[in-house]
Amino acid sequence: MPVPYAVSSPGPTRDVLGEHDGTPLIQIEGAETFDATGELRLTTVSGTGGPGFPSSVVGVLEGWFSPDAVVQPVELLYPPDRTQDEIDESNTAEMVSSQENAAVAALTELGYEVPATLVVAGAVEGTDAEGKVEEGDVIVALDGAPVPDYQGLITQLERVEPGTTVTLTVRRHGQALDIPIVTGTRDDGKAQIGVFIDPTFDMPVDISISIDDIGGPSAGTMFALGIIDKMTPEDEAAGEHIAGTGTIDVTGEVGPIGGIRQKLAGAARDGATWFLAPADNCPEVVGHVPDGLRVVPVETLHEARETVVAIGAGTTEDLPSCQSSRST
Incomplete structure (x- = not known):
C-alpha cells in the first residue's frame, strides 16, 4: 500500500579508481596513468516516494526505526508537478556537469591550463x-x-x-x-x-567517466580525486579505503550535499575507514558517525587531495575532524 512519505536510506558506493560491470569508472587518454592500491569511493542515497516509486507502509515503518534512514513527507523532496522522467533528466544533467567540473578542477590542480x-x-x-x-x-x-x-x-x-x-x-x-x-x-x-x-x-586531456546508474552532482569531489590519483605516479591512497562526497566547481571549491548521514552509513557498510565531507555539512555529521569511520571536513579540492595523501602516508594526527561517535 503506497503512503505519502519519502524514505532516504544508504545507497550503493563505487570505487572511482576501480571498475563497474567490467568498465573502468575513469578512463584517461592523452596522458600517462598509474596504478593505485587504495579505494576512493563515491557515496549515494537510495530513495522511495518519488513518481513511479511509492513508499510502502512497511518501508516507512522500517525507515522510522532505522538510525540510518530519514522519512519525510513526499512533497518536501518531490514537487507534485514533476514527473519521474523530468527528475531523471535533471539528475543526469547534474551528473554530466559534475563530471566536467571534476575534470577541469583536477587538471587545474595538476598544473594544466584548461582554456x-x-x-x-x-x-x-x-x-x-x-x-x-x-x-x-x-x-x-x-x-x-x-x-x-x-x-x-x-x-x-x-x-x-x-x-x-x-x-x-x-x-x-x-x-x-x-x-x-x-x-x-x-x-x-x-x-x-x-x-x-x-x-x-578545451580539454588538454581526454577524460571520460562511465557511470550510468547514478545521478546528481554530489560525486564531483571524488571524481576529481580519482582523476588526480590516476594521473600522478604517487600512490596517494596507498591501500586505504576512503569514501566521500561533495559537489565541485571548476575552481575546485567543494560544496555541501544532501543525505550526508545516509552516505556515512553506506561508506562504513562498504568498508571505508575515512570519509571526506564538505565542511558545510559538518553540523549534520556530529553524533551520526558510524563506529570505525573518521570524518574529515574539506573546503577545496586541494585540501581534499592533501587529506588523501596524509591518510595514505599515515600522517593523520593533524587532520581536522567534525565528528563524534554515534550514541547507541
Missing part, C-alpha cells in the same frame, strides 16, 4: 549587468587583461573591491565591446559582475 570560451548565458536580475550584457556574448577580457579561462576570470575578480566599476570586454557579433559594470557582492563578500556563464572547455 575556455566564456559564453554569457544571461544577467543576474537586479545587478548592473542586467540590460548591458546579452546572451551569446563571449567574455574576452576584464579591465584590459585577457581572460583565457574560467579560473583566470575568478582570480581577476578576487582583486576587485565590491562596488567598484570594472570594464568587461566581450565579443558580440564578431566585434569587441567594452562594457562598464558596477560590481556587486557575492555571499562570501567577494565581487561579482552579475552574469551567468556557460563555459565551453
Whole structure:
C-alpha cells in the first residue's frame, strides 16, 4: 500500500579508481596513468516516494526505526508537478556537469591550463549587468587583461573591491565591446559582475567517466580525486579505503550535499575507514558517525587531495575532524 512519505536510506558506493560491470569508472587518454592500491569511493542515497516509486507502509515503518534512514513527507523532496522522467533528466544533467567540473578542477590542480570560451548565458536580475550584457556574448577580457579561462576570470575578480566599476570586454557579433559594470557582492563578500556563464572547455586531456546508474552532482569531489590519483605516479591512497562526497566547481571549491548521514552509513557498510565531507555539512555529521569511520571536513579540492595523501602516508594526527561517535 503506497503512503505519502519519502524514505532516504544508504545507497550503493563505487570505487572511482576501480571498475563497474567490467568498465573502468575513469578512463584517461592523452596522458600517462598509474596504478593505485587504495579505494576512493563515491557515496549515494537510495530513495522511495518519488513518481513511479511509492513508499510502502512497511518501508516507512522500517525507515522510522532505522538510525540510518530519514522519512519525510513526499512533497518536501518531490514537487507534485514533476514527473519521474523530468527528475531523471535533471539528475543526469547534474551528473554530466559534475563530471566536467571534476575534470577541469583536477587538471587545474595538476598544473594544466584548461582554456575556455566564456559564453554569457544571461544577467543576474537586479545587478548592473542586467540590460548591458546579452546572451551569446563571449567574455574576452576584464579591465584590459585577457581572460583565457574560467579560473583566470575568478582570480581577476578576487582583486576587485565590491562596488567598484570594472570594464568587461566581450565579443558580440564578431566585434569587441567594452562594457562598464558596477560590481556587486557575492555571499562570501567577494565581487561579482552579475552574469551567468556557460563555459565551453578545451580539454588538454581526454577524460571520460562511465557511470550510468547514478545521478546528481554530489560525486564531483571524488571524481576529481580519482582523476588526480590516476594521473600522478604517487600512490596517494596507498591501500586505504576512503569514501566521500561533495559537489565541485571548476575552481575546485567543494560544496555541501544532501543525505550526508545516509552516505556515512553506506561508506562504513562498504568498508571505508575515512570519509571526506564538505565542511558545510559538518553540523549534520556530529553524533551520526558510524563506529570505525573518521570524518574529515574539506573546503577545496586541494585540501581534499592533501587529506588523501596524509591518510595514505599515515600522517593523520593533524587532520581536522567534525565528528563524534554515534550514541547507541
